[in-house]
Amino acid sequence: xxxxIPGEVVEIYDDRVDLAKVDVSGVRRAINIGLLENEPxxxxxxxxxxxxxxxxxxxxxxxxAALEFLEGLGQAYxxxxxxxxxxxxx
Amino acid sequence: MRFVDEFRDAEKAHVLAAxxxxxxxxxxxxxxxxxxxxxxxxxxKHGLEDYLPEQITxxxxxxxxxxxxxxGRVDDTIHIAEQPDVIMxxxxxxxxxxxxxxxxxxxxAAGTDIRMVYxxxxxxxxxxxxxxxxxxxxxxxxxxxxxxxxxxxxxAEAEGLDNFSVFCNHVTIIPAIKAIMDSPDLRLDGFxxxxxxxxxxxxxxxxxxxxxYGLPIVTAGxxxxxxxxxxYMLMLQLSEGRTEVENQYSRVVPWYGNPxxxxxxxxxxxxxxxxxxxxxxxISHSALRVREEYARFDAERIFEIPxxxxxxxxxxxxxxxxxxxxKPWECKVFGTAxxxxxxxxxxxxxxxxxxxxxYNFGRFSRDRIKEASGV
Numbered sequence: 372x373x374x375x376i377p378g379e380v381v382e383i384y385d386d387r388v389d390l391a392k393v394d395v396s397g398v399r400r401a402i403n404i405g406l407l408e409n410e411p412x413x414x415x416x417x418x419x420x421x422x423x424x425x426x427x428x429x430x431x432x433x434x435x436a437a438l439e440f441l442e443g444l445g446q447a448y449x450x451x452x453x454x455x456x457x458x459x460x461x
Numbered sequence: 462m463r464f465v466d467e468f469r470d471a472e473k474a475h476v477l478a479a480x481x482x483x484x485x486x487x488x489x490x491x492x493x494x495x496x497x498x499x500x501x502x503x504x505x506k507h508g509l510e511d512y513l514p515e516q517i518t519x520x521x522x523x524x525x526x527x528x529x530x531x532x533g534r535v536d537d538t539i540h541i542a543e544q545p546d547v548i549m550x551x552x553x554x555x556x557x558x559x560x561x562x563x564x565x566x567x568x569x570a571a572g573t574d575i576r577m578v579y580x581x582x583x584x585x586x587x588x589x590x591x592x593x594x595x596x597x598x599x600x601x602x603x604x605x606x607x608x609x610x611x612x613x614x615x616x617a618e619a620e621g622l623d624n625f626s627v628f629c630n631h632v633t634i635i636p637a638i639k640a641i642m643d644s645p646d647l648r649l650d651g652f653x654x655x656x657x658x659x660x661x662x663x664x665x666x667x668x669x670x671x672x673x674y675g676l677p678i679v680t681a682g683x684x685x686x687x688x689x690x691x692x693y694m695l696m697l698q699l700s701e702g703r704t705e706v707e708n709q710y711s712r713v714v715p716w717y718g719n720p721x722x723x724x725x726x727x728x729x730x731x732x733x734x735x736x737x738x739x740x741x742x743x744i745s746h747s748a749l750r751v752r753e754e755y756a757r758f759d760a761e762r763i764f765e766i767p768x769x770x771x772x773x774x775x776x777x778x779x780x781x782x783x784x785x786x787x788k789p790w791e792c793k794v795f796g797t798a799x800x801x802x803x804x805x806x807x808x809x810x811x812x813x814x815x816x817x818x819x820y821n822f823g824r825f826s827r828d829r830i831k832e833a834s835g836v
Contacts, residue, residue, distance in 0.1 A: 374499070375605070375657045403582060405612055406722050419660070419713060422552070422602075423580025424609045427660045427719065433712050440684045444506065446821075447812040454553055458579035459586055 374451050375419040375426060376441060377434035378402070380412050390460070393420065396438065398452055401460045423460050470686060474512055477689040482514040484696040491517045492648065493695055494785050496638060497655035498525030498813025499683050505818040507685040513692065520647070520785035523637045523741060524655050526602040527554045527811035528783060531737045532771035534630055535560025538599045541628060541764050542573040548591060549575040550584040551599035554811045559804060561771035581613035581627075588617075588625035597760045599628045604661040607631040607749060608722035611729040614751070614758050628760035629751050632736065634658050635666060636747035640738075642674050646786045651695040653688065654680035656710050663718030664708045671704040682710040729755050739773065739807060740780025779806035782815050789819040796820060 378393035389405040391412060404412055404425045412418070417434035418425035429437075441448045485491070495501060501521045504510065510519055523529055535558055542549035542565075549565075556565045556577055569575045574594075578584050581598045588596035600610040610627055617625045634655060641647065654667060659680045670678045677698040681691035691709040698705060708714055729752055736748030751759035760766075773779065776794045781787035789795050789808065799805040801817050808814035812821075 375660075403580075403609075403612060406608055406719060406725070408721055419657075421605055421657065422609045423582050424612065426605070426608075426657065426722075427713055427715070429713055436684065444502070447502065450553060450812075454577070454579040458583050460580055460582040461586065 374441065374447065375421045376448075376451055376455075377417055377429060377437045378420045379434070380414050380416045380418060382414060383412060391425070393418065393425075395420065395455060396442070396452055398456050400455055400458055403460060423458055473686055474689055477686070477693055478512045478514075481517070481689070481693050481696050484693075484700045485514050485516045486700075489516060491650045491696070491699070492520055493517065493651050493653055493692060494520045494522045494641070494649050495653040495681075495688070496522040496524040496634065497653075497658065498528070498811065498815070498818075499656065500653055500681065500688060501525070501815050502813055502818045503683055503685055503688055505822040508822075509685055509688055512689065517692065517696075519653075519692075520649070520788075521782065521815040522641065522652075522785055523738065523783045524603065524634065524658070525783075525808070525811050525813040525815070526606065526632065527558055528779065528807040528814045529632060529637075529738045529741070530555075530558065530601060530630060530807065531739045532560045532773060533737065533769055535564070536562050536771060537766050537768060538628060539563075539565065539568045539573070540767050541597055541760055542568055542575050544764060546594050547574070548587060548594050548596045549573065549599060550578045550587060550596060551575070552579075552601065553577045555599065555601060557804060558807055558810050561769075581610050582616070585613055585617060585620075585622070585625060588622055589620075592624060595624045595626065595763075597626050597628050599630065601630045603632055603634050603655070603658045604722075604726070605657040607726050607730065608661060608719070611722075611725035614729045614755055615725060617758055618755065623757070626758045626760040626763050627751055629730065629749060631730065631749040632738065633732070633747055633749065634662070635669075636744050637738065637741065638670070640741050640744050640747075641784060642670075642676075644784060646784060649676060649785075650699065651676050652678040653691050653695070654678045654706075656680065656682055656714065659708075659710070659714045659718065661719050661722045664706050664714065664716050666718075667706045671706060675704055677704045677707070679707045679709050680714055682713065728752075737770065738783075740783040774805055777806040779808045779816075782806075782808050789816040792816070
């Protein structure tokens with residue numbers, strides 16, 4: 372639950388400035404980006420996601436290294452991805 | 462390719478370990494606490510203690526949000542879930558945490574509607590879809606998670622929802638660190654600071670650790686090399702006679718945190734006079750409650766909460782584990798009566814709990830088993 376997982380921003384919604392669609396290990400879901408309102412996001416940017424919210428912007432190398440590490444965690448990461456998959460934030 | 466990467470990492474880890482060893486003063490023992498449960502997980506998974514010289518011990522701190530929730534709050538949540546037309550929601554990690562009257566899963570089996578959600582915003586959606594029910598989000602977590610609850614409260618207000626509330630159990634890390642330092646049970650030489658909590662609160666807030674307690678703290682990332690590097694930074698400070706706040710995880714953690722996140726917490730929540738922590742007892746100003754301005758979204762004001770204090774099972778030594786006084790394998794029921802399948806204490810439930818991490822990874826290390834049998 373306390374995991375921060377990196378995701379790549381794939382879409383910014385014109386009608387909902389507080390949301391963005393991200394891709395996390397192939398799972399695409401909307402997350403809230405309201406906590407990063409001072410850092411404009413664009414597709415291709417990477418963010419650290421925690422319980423459906425982008426917590427900080429991170430660079431791509433950091434994101435890939437973190438993803439590789441998280442995938443190695445096994446169960447804890449699988450649970451997080453499964454939970455994200457169930458999420459329907461709008 | 463992966464093997465090559467791992468080999469390179471292992472090589473780097475050995476280089477760091479050698480540098481750390483070179484900084485150890487002969488005959489001196491060093492004890493560093495990793496505050497965050499995510500770090501505990503990495504340490505056991507990668508057997509990092511085996512890389513470190515014997516003079517250095519890593520002890521596990523209270524930074525596992527599920528682990529520090531007292532049994533009484535689990536019972537209070539179940540009590541709310543038992544009220545008519547209530548849908549209770551919480552994070553998956555909470556579902557198996559034992560309370561005095563069983564876990565959320567037990568309560569669900571007995572007929573309450575307790576659902577697991579990924580995000581508090583999912584709870585909000587359930588509220589929108591069920592206008593004839595009242596949906597409660599049982600909020601837990603340190604400052605990493607509190608901004609998400611705060612944003613959800615603001616959203617509920619903006620939408621004018623009248624069937625959603627938060628049962629707030631958010632805790633704050635600084636008072637817990639102070640409680641540990643003021644406890645006579647443990648003498649520490651420094652802290653590995655939490656990574657993701659610090660993305661919100663920043664590093665400046667840890668200044669009291671060197672100033673008031675004369676100890677170094679290094680905020681660290683979650684990969685094995687991050688943790689080894691932060692131990693190296695702590696050792697370097699001690700060997701040079703410095704005690705400072707340093708940020709090993711600056712690629713993610715801003716020095717002053719996330720001002721927006723702090724401001725939404727401040728708008729919707731305030732410090733409680735005191736809160737009970739499992740193992741640490743009552744700590745003043747260590748938890749958050751919903752502000753009066755948001756009373757209509759506060760489950761504690763909407764429902765009558767029993768608020769009964771429930772003592773931990775006698776056999777359970779989670780308290781000592783959370784304070785870093787006991788290692789998981791030193792607990793009497795570890796791995797026998799208490800396992801991840803049938804947990805007695807919270808530290809065995811969450812994947813960030815020291816006992817679960819040690820049970821899943823550490824116990825296979827021969828050195829540790831030797832150590833355990835010697836206890």
